[in-house]
Amino acid sequence: MNTEFLEALKDLEREKGIAVDVLLEAIEAALLSAYKRNFGSLQNARVHIDRETGEFKVYTQRTVSEHVEDPRQEIDIKEARAINPNYAPGDIVESEVTPRDFGRIAAQTAKQVVVQRIREAERNIIYEEFANREGDIVTGIVQRVEQKNVYIELGKTEAILAPSEQIPGEEYRQGDRIKTYIVEVRKTTKGPQILVSRTHPGLLKRLLEMEVPELQEGIVELKGIAREAGARSKIAVYSKDENVDPVGACVGPKGMRVQNIVSELNGEKIDIIKWNPDPSKFVASSLSPAKVIAVEIWEEEKVARVIVPDYQLSLAIGKEGQNARLAAKLTGWKIDIKSETQMREIYPEEYNELFSDEYE
CATH class of the missing domain: 3.30.300.20 (K homology (KH) domain)
Incomplete structure (x- = not known):
């Protein structure tokens, strides 16, 4: 490892948002495991990577003791004071034991750690992005259908549309572009798992908000939704402004607004009614x-x-x-x-x- 390696880590920090110190600490931990595994060391040890030069060294660690029971873990106080007269019982004495042929193992280990941390960082970024979008609509492309589950590409990740969340009778073909509602985002060992729905009432709510500016502006309020996906839905709307027809606002000029939603939901009938406090x-x-x-x-x-x-x-x-x-x-x-x-x-x-x- 050298200064070029450190520069590469700094580039990763800028591109992926992974702190150099976090990467170096992870590499040090991995190198320590590699050292113990490859050289059969049972001693306490530590690996240090110089933050300026990228040079790495392995040190054994032994506790200063007046009565040594395990020479691998302890060092006699006389021997310790021969190194430094200030050592006292309980202090830690470090000795460099960097193996000559450790460089190749170190380089390979460092590469594995960096790749793993990049993958974890990307997964975390994707998780955070979609976790903040629970309850929102996403547009994706159907990738494949496996065991009735539909997998939808959403940029760098994919979402799962389970059979229970699919509109009855709706067909999903590879390459289809569809809108879905994010129900839940789970963190798993393989990355974020994004569960989406085509049947959730929230999908209809979000589609309405996209089509009806008056809803976004708060001029019209959505009081309730009842939905049987693929068949029929009922929506109750209301406006405090007597000059605004909430039903007309949702229906739109020549019925275009509601028709766009009906088309997106493959012909699902939508009844829009005026909410009444009575x-x-x-x-x-x-x-x-x-x-x-x-x-x-x-x-x-x-x-x-x-x-x-x-x-x-x-x-x-x-x-x-x-x-x-x-x-x-x-x-x-x-x-x-x-x-x-x-x-x-x-x-x-x-x-x-x-x-x-x-x-x-």
């Missing part, structure tokens, strides 16, 4: 596109009974109950949907007392 009106809106005649609320039980026209019953419930299920998830209310006929037959008195005003 739970009966909010529940009524949440069942869109179905029309609602009346809503009864039981605050303590968090139950809402919704009455719809007979011809709207199947639309309100939705295919396999999807519309009602998403509305309940969005509002946080348990929703019981009844048609006019059902209400008249089951609860005739209550039906007569209810207003017939339509809820918008």
Whole structure:
């Protein structure tokens, strides 16, 4: 090792952000292990690399003792004071024992340590970068599909899209460019493991924020999302500014904003409704596109009974109950949907007392 080696380490410090002292300390530790392994030394020892010249030396370390029991670990006080009269019991005496042919081992060991530390530093940089982006969207390229897991290239690393995080029916082909949501970043011995999702409600939230400037600016608030990935989603939005239509802002001119999101999610239907502090009106809106005649609320039980026209019953419930299920998830209310006929037959008195005003 020489000054050129030290200069190379300084270059690495500038490029990779790995401190020279950290590298040298790691190399010293590795050289000590190599010395003990290759020369069968059982003595205490230390390796020192000169920070100016790059020269390395190996020193044995023995403790000064008045009664030596293990000559490999201890040195008699008389022998120690022959070296330096100031030595006292308990002091450490060092003697250089650098092997003549240790240079080749040292060079090889140093190279291995540097390569390993560079790899670790790069992994840490990638981990920090993506750990700070949990809950954000990333765009990557599909590299391969193995055992139903989709591996997506994200620059210098890759993310894993597990089967449970894939949109049902969506196909992923090598070379496809897709957007995913970072769910979790784990630190592993092989580097950071980035877990992403296409089904997480956060993906829809971030896509909306990218498309709708009013959301980024805080003019429009996102009050809730209920999503069944690949099929349908419901979004509740609100604005304190009476002059701003929150639904219109999300839909965009000629529906372009919401259409861009629908395209990104491969045709997933998106219902955007206006949030209302009045739970009966909010529940009524949440069942869109179905029309609602009346809503009864039981605050303590968090139950809402919704009455719809007979011809709207199947639309309100939705295919396999999807519309009602998403509305309940969005509002946080348990929703019981009844048609006019059902209400008249089951609860005739209550039906007569209810207003017939339509809820918008």
